Amino acid sequence: MSVLVLALLLSATPHAPQQAGSALLDPTREARVQALGKMLRCPMCQGLSIADSGSSAARAQMDRVRELVAEGKTDDEIRAYFVARYGEWALLEPPAHGVNWLVFLLPVALVLVGALVIGRLVRHSSVAQAAGAQPAPSPASADPYLDAVRAELKK
Amino acid sequence: MRGTLGYAFVLGGLLCAIFGAVVGIEGGLRRRPATRLWVERATTGFFLCMLGANLTMVWALVAHDFSVQYVSHVGSRSTPLVYTVVSLWSALEGSILFWGAILGVYLFAFARAQHDSRGRNVEMALGAMLGAATFFAFLIAGPANPFGPVSPVPPDGPGPNALLQNHILMVIHPPMLYCGYVGMTVPFGIAVAALLDGHLGEAWLNALRRWTLLAWTFLTVGIILGSWWAYAVLGWGGYWAWDPVENASFLPWLTATAFLHATMLQERRRVLTLWTMSLALASFALTVLGTFMTRSGIFNSVHSFTQSDIGPTFLVFLGVVVAVSIGLLAVRGPMLAPEDPLPGLASRETAILVNNLLFAALTFTILLGTVFPLVREAFFGVRVSVGAPYFNRMAIPLGIAVLFLMGVGPSLPWGRADAGTFQRQFLVPLAVGLAVLGGCLLAGLRGGAALTTFALGGFVATVTLRELFLPTFVRMREKGEKPWTSFARSAARARRRTGGYLVHLAVVLVFVAIAASQAYVQHTTGTLMPGQTLSLGGYTVRFTGLEEGADPHRRWVAARLDVTTPRGGHGTLAPRMNFYERSTDPVGSPAVASSAFDDLYLTLLAFNENGQGGSASFNMWTFPLVGWIWWSIPLFVLGALVAAWPKRRSVPVVSEGSTAAADAARGTA
Numbered sequence: 001m002s003v004l005v006l007a008l009l010l011s012a013t014p015h016a017p018q019q020a021g022s023a024l025l026d027p028t029r030e031a032r033v034q035a036l037g038k039m040l041r042c043p044m045c046q047g048l049s050i051a052d053s054g055s056s057a058a059r060a061q062m063d064r065v066r067e068l069v070a071e072g073k074t075d076d077e078i079r080a081y082f083v084a085r086y087g088e089w090a091l092l093e094p095p096a097h098g099v100n101w102l103v104f105l106l107p108v109a110l111v112l113v114g115a116l117v118i119g120r121l122v123r124h125s126s127v128a129q130a131a132g133a134q135p136a137p138s139p140a141s142a143d144p145y146l147d148a149v150r151a152e153l154k155k
Numbered sequence: 156m157r158g159t160l161g162y163a164f165v166l167g168g169l170l171c172a173i174f175g176a177v178v179g180i181e182g183g184l185r186r187r188p189a190t191r192l193w194v195e196r197a198t199t200g201f202f203l204c205m206l207g208a209n210l211t212m213v214w215a216l217v218a219h220d221f222s223v224q225y226v227s228h229v230g231s232r233s234t235p236l237v238y239t240v241v242s243l244w245s246a247l248e249g250s251i252l253f254w255g256a257i258l259g260v261y262l263f264a265f266a267r268a269q270h271d272s273r274g275r276n277v278e279m280a281l282g283a284m285l286g287a288a289t290f291f292a293f294l295i296a297g298p299a300n301p302f303g304p305v306s307p308v309p310p311d312g313p314g315p316n317a318l319l320q321n322h323i324l325m326v327i328h329p330p331m332l333y334c335g336y337v338g339m340t341v342p343f344g345i346a347v348a349a350l351l352d353g354h355l356g357e358a359w360l361n362a363l364r365r366w367t368l369l370a371w372t373f374l375t376v377g378i379i380l381g382s383w384w385a386y387a388v389l390g391w392g393g394y395w396a397w398d399p400v401e402n403a404s405f406l407p408w409l410t411a412t413a414f415l416h417a418t419m420l421q422e423r424r425r426v427l428t429l430w431t432m433s434l435a436l437a438s439f440a441l442t443v444l445g446t447f448m449t450r451s452g453i454f455n456s457v458h459s460f461t462q463s464d465i466g467p468t469f470l471v472f473l474g475v476v477v478a479v480s481i482g483l484l485a486v487r488g489p490m491l492a493p494e495d496p497l498p499g500l501a502s503r504e505t506a507i508l509v510n511n512l513l514f515a516a517l518t519f520t521i522l523l524g525t526v527f528p529l530v531r532e533a534f535f536g537v538r539v540s541v542g543a544p545y546f547n548r549m550a551i552p553l554g555i556a557v558l559f560l561m562g563v564g565p566s567l568p569w570g571r572a573d574a575g576t577f578q579r580q581f582l583v584p585l586a587v588g589l590a591v592l593g594g595c596l597l598a599g600l601r602g603g604a605a606l607t608t609f610a611l612g613g614f615v616a617t618v619t620l621r622e623l624f625l626p627t628f629v630r631m632r633e634k635g636e637k638p639w640t641s642f643a644r645s646a647a648r649a650r651r652r653t654g655g656y657l658v659h660l661a662v663v664l665v666f667v668a669i670a671a672s673q674a675y676v677q678h679t680t681g682t683l684m685p686g687q688t689l690s691l692g693g694y695t696v697r698f699t700g701l702e703e704g705a706d707p708h709r710r711w712v713a714a715r716l717d718v719t720t721p722r723g724g725h726g727t728l729a730p731r732m733n734f735y736e737r738s739t740d741p742v743g744s745p746a747v748a749s750s751a752f753d754d755l756y757l758t759l760l761a762f763n764e765n766g767q768g769g770s771a772s773f774n775m776w777t778f779p780l781v782g783w784i785w786w787s788i789p790l791f792v793l794g795a796l797v798a799a800w801p802k803r804r805s806v807p808v809v810s811e812g813s814t815a816a817a818d819a820a821r822g823t824a
Contacts, residue, residue, distance in 0.1 A: 024680070034678070041540050047398055049543065052391045054743065054760060054774065092542030094527070099535060103527050107520040107549055114512040121426075121508070122500050144568060149626045149645065153634055 025066060033066050036075060040065070040082055041092050049092055158223045161211035161302040168204030168255065169292035171197045172285045179282020183348060186276070194281045198266045201288055205259035212252060212301060213243055222308045225249055225301035231314030233708045233736070238320040244329050245315040247450055247465070248301035253330075254446075255291050257337040262288065265341050265366070275359055276348040284344035287439075290472045298465045314708060317735040317742050324384040332377030332404055336442040338370025339407055342414075343439035343476075346432050350483040353490035355421075355428060363435060364418045365799055370438075371411045372795040376788055378404050379665075383785045390743040390758045392678070392776045394784065397546040402525045403445030406518055410438040413514035420507050423569060424495040429488040430511070436480040441518075443473050448525070501572040506564035513557050520549045551604055558608065558666050561659055562588075562615040565622050584621070588614030605674035612667045616660065623656045646797065654798025661790035668783035675779045680760070682772040692777035693721025694748075694755045696728070701762055701769050710734045711744075714759050714771040718748055730759040730773070753779040 024030045037051030042058040050058040050065070061082075068078045082090040094100040175197025182190025215223045216239050219232055229242040229249065244250040262284050269277045295301070319325050345363045349355040355363075381404065382394035395401060414434035421431055447469040497504050524541040531539050566580040591613030595606055626645035630636050636644070646653040681689045683698035690696075696716040703712050713731035720726070728746035735742065748755040760772040 039544055041542065046396075047540070047542050048391060048396060052393060052396070054391060054758065087538060089538040089540050092540050093544035093548070094531075094539045094541060099531065100539065103523055103541060103545065104549075106523060107516055110519050111512065111516045114515065118505065118508045118512060119500075122497050122505055124496075143625070146625060146629055149629050149648075150633065152648070153630065 025070060029069050030066075032075070033062065033069050036065050036069070036078055037062050039079070039092055041086075041090050043086065043090075047092075157211055157215040157218070157220050158302045158304055161208050161215070161223070162296075162300070164204045164208035164211060165252075165255075165292065165296050165300075165302065168201050168208065168259070169289065169296050171200035171204060172288040172292045175201065175285035176282050176289050179278045179280075179285055181282075183276050183279025183282050183351065188273075188278065191278045194278045194285070195266045195270070197285060198262045198281055201285065201292070202259035202263035205255040205292075208295070208302075209243070209252060209256040212249065213240055216240065216242060219312075221310070221312055222305055223301070224303035224305050225252075227305045227309055227312050229315045230312040231708070232311050234314045234320065235707065237326065238315060238708075241320075241326050242315040244333070245319045245325075248295075248299045250329070250333075251291065251299045251450070251465075252295055252301050254333055254337060255288075255295055257330075257333050258288055258291060258340060261337055261341055265344075269362070272358065275356070275362075276352050279351055280344040280348035282344075283347040284340050287340050287343065287476075290468075294465060294468060298468050314735070317709075317733070318388065320708070322384060322388045322744075324380055324387060328377060328380040328384050331373050331380055335370050335372075335374025335377050335404075336407070336446065338366065338373055339411070339439045339442045341366040341370070342435045346435040347479070347483060350432060350487040353487050355432070357422075360418060360421055364415065367411055367414055367435065367438070368795060368799045371408065371415060372792060372799075374404065374408045374411065375791050375795075378408060379785060379788055379791075386781075387745065387747065390745040392676075392745075392756055392758070392774065392778070394781070397524075397543045399525050400445075400449045402521050402546075403441075403448045406445060406522060407438045407441040409514050409518045409521075410434050410441060413511045413518075414438060416507050416510050416514075420504060424497070424504065426495050426497060426504070427508075427511075429484060432488070433480075433484060434511075436476075436484070437518075440473065440476050440480060441522075443469070443476055447473055498569075498571045501567055501576070503564060503567045503569045506560060506567050510557070510560055510564060513553055513560065517550060517553050517557075520553070521546065524549070554666070555604070555607055555611065558611045558615060558663075561662065562611065562618045565656070565659075566618050580618075584614045584617035587617040588612075600675070602674045605670040608666055608670035612663050616663050619656050619659045619663070623653065623660075650800060651798045654794045654796070657794030657797060658791055659794075661787040661794060664783050664787040664790065668780045668787075672778040672781035672784075677777045678775070680772070680774050682761075682770055684770050689773065689775055691755075691775050692753070694775075694777060695719045696755075696757065696773075696775065698771060698773075699727075701764065701771060702729070708735065712759075712762060714762060714773070716746075716757065716773075718755065720748065720750070720755070722750075728755070728757055730757045732759055732762075749782045751782070753777050754781050 025033060034051050038049045040050045040061065042048045042050045042053035042055060042061070044055055044057050045053045048058075050061045052058075065078060068081060073081070079091065083095075088095060094103060096104060175194050178190050178197065179194040182188075182194065212223075212225065214220075215226050216230055217236070219226065219230055221227045221230060225246070225248050229246045230239065234242070238245075242249065244253045262281065265284070266277075266281060269275065269280075314320070342363050345359060345366065349359050349363075378401075381401070385396070386392075386394040411434075414431065417427065417431040417434060420426055421428065447466065450465060450469070497508075499505075524545055527541050528539050531537055562584060566576075566584070568576065588610045592606060592610035595609050600606060600609075624642070626649070627638065627642045630641040630645055631638060634641070677692045679689065679691045683689060685698055685700050688695050688697045696718050699715045699717055701712060701714055703710070705711070711731045711733045713729040716728050716730075718724075718726045718728050726748060728748055730746040731744045732741040733744060743758055745756055745758045747757075754777065756776040756778060758774045760774055762771040763769055
């Protein structure tokens with residue numbers, strides 16, 4: 001078992017000697033290739049994208065992306081191509097449907113609820129203070145901290 | 156022989172931990188300070204036993220005693236001495252043994268520091284910490300025993316994992332992280348004691364903050380060094396992959412950071428005490444979760460050494476920690492919470508609350524993203540990936556909000572802001588931020604996230620520098636002191652304030668460096684014959700030839716390149732591939748030329764020794780400002796040291812309203 005894990009570990013680094021991959025496309029289309037590569041998972045690495053990994057498998061997939069881009073396929077078609085082959089697992093960001101929505105919505109919900117709680121805390125407190133008719137201490141100057149520094153200097 | 160000796164130490168440590176935990180918790184519950192002496196003795200015993208066990212293991216490693224199981228797994232006669240010693244933490248069993256030693260040191264230091272304190276439930280705190288120690292001692296004695304015998308004794312071993320003996324950073328990065336992880340045990344113990352007693356006095360709050368700050372500092376350095384190691388060793392050109400284990404180290408850092416800010420609120424007003432204690436407990440629980448994720452092998456990662464059977468034990472311990480924490484918070488929490496009112500919306504207090512919300516949201520998001528694939532597969536049988544694109548999408552807005560708040564919070568007064576606050580505190584920093592933005596646009600830089608970060612960086616740096624140096628200017632003007640004397644004195648009179656702002660400056664550096672290196676990275680790749688060149692971002696490299704060599708533990712092939720930098724400098728770089736005896740695949744070593752502006756990063760992809768002279772393929776990157784991430788470490792450490800250094804006398808420098816609140820709080824405590 002450990003041998004297998006070690007092999008997986010080390011597969012992130014290239015075998016030598018080997019082919020260096022197909023030639024880059026023109027800058028606009030190559031940028032698309034790289035952007036797509038960043039979204040696709042290298043099948044043998046630990047969560048690296050095929051654009052980041054130097055393994056031979058990842059570079060073969062990058063070449064495949066390059067071919068598909070050169071054939072004029074759209075980004076969605078290329079993603080669908082990889083999902084059809086490797087399953088949703090191939091996408092580094094889960095597609096937004098079904099249960100997957102949870103990973104996007106729960107954090108947003110947390111922030112909203114938290115903001116609501118803070119808002120209520122502050123409002124309640126302000127009302128309570130106003131009811132207590134506490135006279136606000138008027139600051140002697142702009143910065144209370146600097147006032148304290150000055151007061152200390154005078155000692 | 157060494158195996159038996161080491162195991163005896165482990166058993167001794169286990170007994171001390173069990174005894175101390177039972178006596179401490181029992182004595183703490185019944186409030187019998189007389190038990191303190193015995194708990195302290197048990198702590199010393201645990202410390203000495205763990206030290207003994209670790210020294211025995213190092214001795215066995217250095218002596219190549221392959222009759223000890225762990226040595227037979229990671230030792231090798233051809234490994235250099237430094238990596239032999241370091242292999243103490245290069246695999247599962249050894250790293251848990253090492254964890255035990257650090258835990259011993261922390262507990263011993265805490266017991267010494269609290270030796271003379273009265274009126275605090277130290278026996279309870281130590282009892283809870285020794286409870287955690289019992290778990291780790293049990294792991295070392297049972298499921299992860301490194302001292303087991305080997306028969307027949309092999310003549311040599313395989314040596315440590317090739318990736319882990321490739322770079323000197325491996326010598327310091329793991330101990331730093333462990334010191335950070337293990338350090339969270341102390342705040343956990345204090346929090347448990349405070350909750351059981353039903354009150355958190357000023358002295359306990361102080362101890363809680365200082366020990367958390369210590370662990371936080373180690374964790375910060377450990378995380379940054381870890382990213383540096385990934386950058387310098389793994390050769391994919393990145394420093395942060397949102398790998399589950401990287402996330403695991405980041406989670407307790409986030410909660411500890413939130414906690415350190417929340418304590419400022421605690422000192423001035425009794426608000427959200429329960430929340431603050433939850434953060435201290437969560438930081439510990441998350442270190443346990445992190446270790447579980449790292450060591451149980453449920454994730455495939457650079458860090459999961461091997462499939463092992465310590466997973467269930469860890470899961471049980473994690474369950475106990477979470478159950479105890481929630482139980483204590485639920486049962487004892489209400490006793491801690493005479494809540495003071497909060498001032499208006501525009502106040503430092505509210506800014507700290509929002510800070511805590513943002514850090515909680517970051518923690519939750521990263522935790523969710525990390526465990527979601529496990530949950531999805533376990534309950535729905537579908538394999539999904541949650542990787543860098545998700546984390547970047549979610550974390551970048553939250554990170555930018557944190558950066559913005561770092562400028563807003565320090566500019567708002569404690570209590571209530573008046574009408575003039577905006578003009579007085581915000582106008583100049585905002586102008587600086589806009590000027591930075593304008594400058595960047597004029598320089599032709601584009602990209603929303605990066606430009607926002609730079610503009611906010613200018614805003615926050617201005618606020619921070621003002622807060623750092625205004626007291627100095629006041630002293631210089633009104634007392635006629637020399638600049639340096641004046642700065643030293645105003646810093647010495649407000650250490651935590653000064654330290655905190657130094658750390659804020661370091662954070663701004665890291666933010667700017669990450670934004671620049673992510674947004675303006677350049678990349679190319681090419682296959683070169685000797686004499687051919689490749690150019691990128693003003694750098695030109697000329698391939699001059701292949702070179703072979705051998706170290707005692709590996710062979711390597713390096714490609715030599717002459718480098719011309721954009722500023723006219725010359726140098727040579729030699730990215731290489733290392734071939735370890737017992738590893739079939741090569742491990743690449745990238746070559747990096749660093750400057751204050753950018754890094755040139757080269758990896759050797761492939762080489763071909765046939766033909767005329769042999770060709771080689773390279774990956775070539777330039778990363779603007781990336782080095783600033785690691786160069787921020789001294790500033791982080793300096794800030795933390797300034798803030799945590801024990802003070803001889805305290806000068807209360809707080810505003811009127813908050814002094815009254817603090818007095819009231821002390822009265823109820």
